[in-house]
Amino acid sequence: MSQHAKHIADIRQDYLLAALDDETVGDDPLLFFRNWFAEAEAAEITEINAMTLATADGQGRPHARIVLLKGLDDLGFVFFTNYDSAKGQDVAVNPQVALLFFWKELERQVRIEGVIEKIDPAESDAYFHSRPVGSRIGAWSSPQSQPIAHRNVLDVNFERYQKEFSDIEIPRPPHWGGYRVVASRIEFWQGRSSRMHDRLMFEKNAAGSWQRSRLAP
Numbered sequence: 247m248s249q250h251a252k253h254i255a256d257i258r259q260d261y262l263l264a265a266l267d268d269e270t271v272g273d274d275p276l277l278f279f280r281n282w283f284a285e286a287e288a289a290e291i292t293e294i295n296a297m298t299l300a301t302a303d304g305q306g307r308p309h310a311r312i313v314l315l316k317g318l319d320d321l322g323f324v325f326f327t328n329y330d331s332a333k334g335q336d337v338a339v340n341p342q343v344a345l346l347f348f349w350k351e352l353e354r355q356v357r358i359e360g361v362i363e364k365i366d367p368a369e370s371d372a373y374f375h376s377r378p379v380g381s382r383i384g385a386w387s388s389p390q391s392q393p394i395a396h397r398n399v400l401d402v403n404f405e406r407y408q409k410e411f412s413d414i415e416i417p418r419p420p421h422w423g424g425y426r427v428v429a430s431r432i433e434f435w436q437g438r439s440s441r442m443h444d445r446l447m448f449e450k451n452a453a454g455s456w457q458r459s460r461l462a463p
């Protein structure tokens with residue numbers, strides 16, 4: 247093993263901060279997610295809403311990337327993106343997706359699995375119009391996930407749309423909007439000492455109610 251690989255193999259962390267018991271987690275995983283989110287916020291962790299989104303394409307090949315959680319309601323987890331992007335094409339053929347949060351300062355991971363759907367266009371409009379002007383122009387200017395010949399392509403597009411929308415309210419591009427992940431499985435992971443972590447997992451049963459179980463770490 248090279249020195250570098252040995253160094254990587256030697257990186258390890260024991261998790262001692264907290265424990266997770268069934269009573270604390272309760273019966274409603276969305277409610278409990280909000281509690282953990284609030285605790286991450288109170289701990290002043292940056293970008294707590296950054297989450298990994300995993301999708302699979304038509305050949306079953308997985309693809310993962312970070313997106314930002316922008317809304318959470320009783321229906322699910324909302325983020326915004328380009329509908330024509332690689333992820334947009336993946337979910338058009340396979341709506342089964344996974345989300346992952348890792349709040350390392352709290353030694354916590356949350357895994358979410360479910361089905362994705364486009365949010366209501368009016369909701370996408372409302373969020374789009376709340377964004378800074380530059381981000382709105384950017385949504386028009388970037389053919390997300392497409393090869394571009396040069397960085398300059400973006401600058402040229404940006405200038406073009408800046409001019410085009412200089413006197414009018416910037417409309418939401420038809421290819422840009424929100425998705426909601428409707429969860430059917432949510433797992434809360436709290437790191438514990440000696441790799442004896444706590445894992446509490448919720449699964450929605452056929453009747454639509456959440457069943458909780460504890461998984462071995």
Ligand SMILES: Cc1cc2nc3c(=O)[nH]c(=O)nc-3n(C[C@H](O)[C@H](O)[C@H](O)COP(=O)(O)O)c2cc1C
Nearest residue numbers: 296311312313314325326327328331332333334391
């Ligand atoms: C911290 C962070 C936040 C991001 N947030 C978003 C987001 O909310 N929406 C989005 O489309 N891409 C976001 N991205 C970029 C994506 O990771 C990705 O590069 C892009 O969406 C293209 O992915 P795709 O080609 O798989 O569709 C973010 C990246 C990082 C590192």
